[in-house]
Amino acid sequence: MDLAVRATATAHPNIAFIKYWGNRDENLRLPANGSISMNLESLATRTTVDYPEGLGADEVCFAGRPAGPEMSARVVDHLGRIRTLAKSPLFARVDTDNNFPLACGIASSASAFAALTLAACAAIGLALDQKELSRLARLASGSACRSIPGGFVEWQPGSGDSDSFATSLLPAGHWNLTDLVVVVDRQPKAVSSSEGHRSAWSSPLYRLRVDSAPSRLEACRRSLFDRDFTALAEIVEEDSLLLHSVLMTSTPPLVYWKPITVEIIQYVRRWRGQGLPIAFSVDAGANVHCLTPGESAQEALGRLQQIPGVLEVLQAEPGGPAALTG
Numbered sequence: 001m002d003l004a005v006r007a008t009a010t011a012h013p014n015i016a017f018i019k020y021w022g023n024r025d026e027n028l029r030l031p032a033n034g035s036i037s038m039n040l041e042s043l044a045t046r047t048t049v050d051y052p053e054g055l056g057a058d059e060v061c062f063a064g065r066p067a068g069p070e071m072s073a074r075v076v077d078h079l080g081r082i083r084t085l086a087k088s089p090l091f092a093r094v095d096t097d098n099n100f101p102l103a104c105g106i107a108s109s110a111s112a113f114a115a116l117t118l119a120a121c122a123a124i125g126l127a128l129d130q131k132e133l134s135r136l137a138r139l140a141s142g143s144a145c146r147s148i149p150g151g152f153v154e155w156q157p158g159s160g161d162s163d164s165f166a167t168s169l170l171p172a173g174h175w176n177l178t179d180l181v182v183v184v185d186r187q188p189k190a191v192s193s194s195e196g197h198r199s200a201w202s203s204p205l206y207r208l209r210v211d212s213a214p215s216r217l218e219a220c221r222r223s224l225f226d227r228d229f230t231a232l233a234e235i236v237e238e239d240s241l242l243l244h245s246v247l248m249t250s251t252p253p254l255v256y257w258k259p260i261t262v263e264i265i266q267y268v269r270r271w272r273g274q275g276l277p278i279a280f281s282v283d284a285g286a287n288v289h290c291l292t293p294g295e296s297a298q299e300a301l302g303r304l305q306q307i308p309g310v311l312e313v314l315q316a317e318p319g320g321p322a323a324l325t326g
């Protein structure tokens with residue numbers, strides 16, 4: 001019989017510069033296109049997993065309370081994958097918490113499933129390398145595979161399950177980019193990303209977005225290597241607007257933006273025109289990620305905080321990999 005052990009892992013969410021939307025295989029979460037992201041250091045999920053002898057079913061707690069049915073079901077599914085891989089009969093007790101709002105376009109599933117994958121594998125005694133951990137996290141949530149490696153990360157779509165994982169393109173210290181996450185809505189989104197991925201194909205713009213992704217990936221890679229903020233701003237905004245064009249023209253249409261989302265986009269474009277290096281990116285939610293080089297972060301933060309209706313601005317620099325912390 002395996003010895004029951006416990007492990008704690010911390011993982012950061014990530015902001016995608018070139019985004020993942022739609023799968024060529026829903027069950028395996030093989031993405032229609034590659035994506036590039038940056039981990040967010042100051043935001044984190046911390047997850048403890050242990051496998052006590054005699055537990056009859058998996059137990060999942062979020063912030064000290066039993067997790068809701070949807071979250072529990074997804075976590076239990078993933079624990080089942082890990083149990084099968086480890087050939088273990090043991091059930092897990094999972095305790096997880098975030099230091100940022102859940103499910104509203106701040107990639108909570110990315111850090112959640114990256115931390116869960118790392119902690120559960122360590123606790124059950126599965127020794128996997130970073131590629132294997134990323135591949136395994138992908139099966140639970142696509143963007144989670146990008147929260148396993150550190151810094152600036154690229155997820156290769158791969159030819160199948162075995163080669164679709166994320167690796168670090170550049171370390172966190174390469175460029176002190178700052179993500180100012182402008183929170184305008186703390187409510188969980190009405191339609192989850194998982195549901196959205198399934199209807200992506202219904203948009204007449206979908207093929208165009210997927211077919212043109214390789215050239216945006218290349219432009220994004222180049223801008224990161226060169227630390228060229230002007231080029232990064234153009235490609236990140238183009239990709240985000242393309243994503244939302246697909247969302248809005250899917251059946252049923254998905255409109256995540258609120259009036260204030262559009263207002264912030266307009267401010268950002270105006271300020272950049274006036275010389276402040278700042279760019280926006282919006283995930284599947286109403287909140288706006290504003291990217292800016294570290295030197296301009298305080299100026300940008302001050303301006304964003306003054307926009308009426310902004311609830312809070314979270315500040316994050318490039319983050320490290322998912323790590324065992326106990």
Ligand code: DP6
Pocket residue numbers: 015016018019020021029035107109110140141142143144193194195197283284
């Ligand atoms: C808009 O990774 O949350 O944030 O695989 O169903 O968990 P699941 O979806 P998820 O989708 C992320 C969508 C996005 C873009 C991105 O992060 O690349």
